Amino acid sequence: MSDSEGEAYEKQVKIVLAGDGSSGKTSISERFSKDAFNRDYNQTLGIDYYLKRINLTRSYNVTLAVNDVGGQTLGGSMLDKYIFGVDIVLLVYDITNLQSFENLEDWYLTIAKYCAGRKPLFALVGNKSDLEHLRAVKLERHQRFAKERDMLSYFVSAKTGESVENLFRQVSAHLMHIVLPKHDSDAARIITAPIIRQEQSNASAPIKSPQSTGTTRTSICTIQ
Numbered sequence: 001m002s003d004s005e006g007e008a009y010e011k012q013v014k015i016v017l018a019g020d021g022s023s024g025k026t027s028i029s030e031r032f033s034k035d036a037f038n039r040d041y042n043q044t045l046g047i048d049y050y051l052k053r054i055n056l057t058r059s060y061n062v063t064l065a066v067n068d069v070g071g072q073t074l075g076g077s078m079l080d081k082y083i084f085g086v087d088i089v090l091l092v093y094d095i096t097n098l099q100s101f102e103n104l105e106d107w108y109l110t111i112a113k114y115c116a117g118r119k120p121l122f123a124l125v126g127n128k129s130d131l132e133h134l135r136a137v138k139l140e141r142h143q144r145f146a147k148e149r150d151m152l153s154y155f156v157s158a159k160t161g162e163s164v165e166n167l168f169r170q171v172s173a174h175l176m177h178i179v180l181p182k183h184d185s186d187a188a189r190i191i192t193a194p195i196i197r198q199e200q201s202n203a204s205a206p207i208k209s210p211q212s213t214g215t216t217r218t219s220i221c222t223i224q
């Protein structure tokens with residue numbers, strides 16, 4: 001048995017969070033790195049930097065260097081400096097703020113331009129999922145944006161912590177082409193469930209199973 005047998009593989013990954021001011025970049029970074037949430041809004045000036053080491057699997061450890069970019073708008077940030085050598089870009093918007101979603105197109109194009117040739121892994125992140133009742137961005141628009149740009153996609157809440165850890169684990173695993181153990185994908189807490197339309201006209205008829213009915217639809221449900 002060699003000395004190296006049983007040693008874990010270590011990698012450092014650079015992650016940049018980008019998107020409009022107030023979308024929740026700092027809150028997501030702090031929830032992930034310190035498991036804390038601050039209700040007050042303190043505008044990030046320059047950049048905040050967090051390091052956190054996680055075990056992806058028993059044999060893979062990743063140290064995540066999380067770069068929380070300041071600036072309220074694209075023009076106000078020093079993005080070109082921070083993007084250098086980035087592995088993963090999280091494009092963050094606030095699901096209750098349509099403008100923050102629509103501005104992501106510009107964030108995406110600008111970052112892609114700065115990365116010239118070395119395309120990082122992009123993920124679309126809809127934050128503030130605890131405010132689902134105030135949602136201003138339709139689910140299909142979120143999904144279409146991600147699909148058209150071949151991006152991963154997530155919904156999180158920095159406030160409750162919902163899916164934040166999972167987001168960082170999943171994007172890191174994707175970057176490293178690692179398949180996570182099953183309990184990790186369960187952590188996404190998103191399930192697809194069949195919705196069975198009940199027959200109105202014949203209430204006494206037996207209810208068909210989802211496999212046998214022609215009226216089954218599939219829907220995405222997020223467990224709160």
Ligand SMILES: Nc1nc2c(ncn2[C@@H]2O[C@H](COP(=O)(O)OP(=O)(O)O)[C@@H](O)[C@H]2O)c(=O)[nH]1
Nearest residue numbers: 021022023024025026027039041128157158159
């Ligand atoms: N309800 C709710 N508020 C959030 C969430 N994330 C951030 N906020 C609030 O939104 C405001 C802006 O958050 P911040 O992280 O500073 O945004 P940043 O400018 O993108 O870094 C703050 O008042 C946060 O408390 C969330 O998941 N849910």
Ligand SMILES: [Mg+2]
Nearest residue numbers: 025026043044
């Ligand atoms: Mg900030």
